[in-house]
Amino acid sequence: MTSPQMLLAIQIANGYGAQPGAWRMPGVDPSSYTDMDQFVRYAQAAERGKIQLVFLADTPALDVDLEREAPHHAIDPLVVLTSMARGTERIGLVATSSTTLNEPFTIARQFKALDVVSHGRAGWNAVPTSHRAAAANYGMTLPARAEKYERAHEVVQVVQALWGSWERDAWVRDVAGKRFADMSKIRPIDLQGRHVASRGPLAIPPSEQGQPVVFQAGGGANGLELAARYASGVYANPFTIEEGRAHRTALRAAAERVGRDPDEVKLFAGFMPSIAPTRRAALDRRRRLDESVDLDQRVTYLGAMLGLHLAPGRLDEPLNARELAAVRPSPADPRSARALEVAREGWSLRDVLAHGVIDYHPVVPGTAADVADHMQEWFQAGACDGFSLAIDVYSDGIDAFVDQVVPLLQERGLFHRDYEEATLRGHLGAPAQYGLDPRLAGAARTSN
CATH class of the missing domain: 3.20.20.30 (Luciferase-like domain)
Structure with a gap:
């Protein structure tokens, strides 16, 4: 069979x-x-x-x-x-x-x-x-x-x-x-x-x-x-x-x-x-693709998903320890858990977004x-x-x-x-x- x-x-x-x-x-x-x-x-x-x-x-x-x-x-x-x-x-x-x-x-x-x-x-x-x-x-x-x-x-x-x-x-x-x-x-x-x-x-x-x-x-x-x-x-x-x-x-x-x-x-x-060929190369590919979108607006949206106020202009910083402790993923958004998982790995916000955590389908860059x-x-x-x-x-x-x-x-x-x-x-x-x-x-x- x-x-x-x-x-x-x-x-x-x-x-x-x-x-x-x-x-x-x-x-x-x-x-x-x-x-x-x-x-x-x-x-x-x-x-x-x-x-x-x-x-x-x-x-x-x-x-x-x-x-x-x-x-x-x-x-x-x-x-x-x-x-x-x-x-x-x-x-x-x-x-x-x-x-x-x-x-x-x-x-x-x-x-x-x-x-x-x-x-x-x-x-x-x-x-x-x-x-x-x-x-x-x-x-x-x-x-x-x-x-x-x-x-x-x-x-x-x-x-x-x-x-x-x-x-x-x-x-x-x-x-x-x-x-x-x-x-x-x-x-x-x-x-x-x-x-x-x-x-x-x-x-x-x-x-x-x-x-x-x-x-x-x-x-x-x-x-x-x-x-x-x-x-x-x-x-x-x-x-x-x-x-x-x-x-x-x-x-x-x-x-x-x-x-x-x-x-x-x-x-x-x-x-x-x-x-x-590598996860890093796939993220760099998506970062290049993201040059056509308003990333500051996406950072604000990401913050709302995680229950945080994330100010635009900090794309190349990761979430700090205080922010990670304060995260409250939105129960209404099934993408929030994945966003938090990626953020906890220590990536910059630019790379968190490059992982596709706010895209309308699951994303695998790798x-x-x-x-x-x-x-x-x-x-x-x-x-x-x-x-x-x-x-x-x-x-x-x-x-x-x-x-x-x-x-x-x-x-x-x-x-x-x-x-x-x-x-x-x-x-x-x-x-x-x-x-x-x-x-x-x-x-x-x-x-x-």
């Missing part, structure tokens, strides 16, 4: 990296934001490492100061993934498209088209939008949270019904008989809900995996229910093993309650590795073995089914992970040595599905 093996997703967003200063790093082309050849190269490197999928998050709004930072997200996720599809063969291609801002027919058409042209490698991250500026770009105001999730359920169901509106054997392509398709097998869906509706059909045949795989990244009880009903992959942001284990347990229980096998739903924990050790500990503790990797700088960081960390994971029996399947659904071990999941038909929130 083979031991369980982790799944890996790699986040590739703006062309530079997960850290704000990535666009200024040596060897980085500052024009990468619009260079599709660069994105294809990153995807090819990830595919060389047998990573299961590329993931592009998206918030359709400008949410950074472009004087100092590059945009957080790609120029358009579907354009980028289509470019990647033409330069790769096996790796999955997943992007976010908002259930709040987009109509289901548009989502269904775009993602099934990507699925067909990539030969069954597409996935849709179905999430509501909470960003007011994004809503304003669509001429909308954000509805209440409960209403957003009610709409999200309807959108997913309509999208999946549209994906199944062209039956598997409808495309006959009978040249001699002058018959392109069997119209008796291409039918409208005629779904009407409270928030969305679509007549259909969608004029796109099935891909090798049938239809795209659904992912989810929402939080709270509403997000858990959405993920449990429809998702095969879930992106999560636990900062500790205990958080990850609790989230995964809750997700699996929720999937079982709606009649699904809990093994169908895979939890990807966010993780931010910075790889270098050697390939350090990174592999973190991943092994979390995975074997049941905190996740795999990881969503936010690499600090794509231009050299993806290659470093693929060439240094992946072989260690493979040697330890934690990660596969080659793709066993050709589709994203196959990579995830997700069951076949075409159209709506029949197990959920009784719980549908839309009606004819």
Whole structure:
């Protein structure tokens, strides 16, 4: 019997990296934001490492100061993934498209088209939008949270019904008989809900995996229910093993309650590795990346996490004995314990911050073995089914992970040595599905 093996997703967003200063790093082309050849190269490197999928998050709004930072997200996720599809063969291609801002027919058409042209490698991250500026770009105001999730359920169901509106054997392509398709097998869906509706059909045949795989990244009880009903992959942001284990347990229980096998739903924990020959070199790499952020503001924030008043301007000093004795980590912030642990090692505040203690995912700055050790500990503790990797700088960081960390994971029996399947659904071990999941038909929130 083979031991369980982790799944890996790699986040590739703006062309530079997960850290704000990535666009200024040596060897980085500052024009990468619009260079599709660069994105294809990153995807090819990830595919060389047998990573299961590329993931592009998206918030359709400008949410950074472009004087100092590059945009957080790609120029358009579907354009980028289509470019990647033409330069790769096996790796999955997943992007976010908002259930709040987009109509289901548009989502269904775009993602099934990507699925067909990539030969069954597409996935849709179905999430509501909470960003007011994004809503304003669509001429909308954000509805209440409960209403957003009610709409999200309807959108997913309509999208999946549209994906199944062209039956598997409808495309006959009978040249001699002058018959392109069997119209008796291409039918409208005629779904009407409270928030969305679509007549259909969608004029796109099935891909090798049938239809795209659904992912989810929402939080709270509403997000858990959405993920449990429809998702095969879930992106999560636990900062500790205990958080990850609790989230995964809750997700699996929720999937079982709606009649699904809990093994169908895979939890990807966010993780931010910075790889270098030594820990000191990795910290220096992150210090260089931190030159683009307001470190004085981060020192103040770090102080609030630790219950201390830390004045700006002392970045190169460690916490003194009096401060360490007075520390009161914030019980509301799971990152606080890690921040205190690092501070107690005697690092300067600049280096404490370089350890990533206030980043939104766990950070490991160190050697390939350090990174592999973190991943092994979390995975074997049941905190996740795999990881969503936010690499600090794509231009050299993806290659470093693929060439240094992946072989260690493979040697330890934690990660596969080659793709066993050709589709994203196959990579995830997700069951076949075409159209709506029949197990959920009784719980549908839309009606004819």
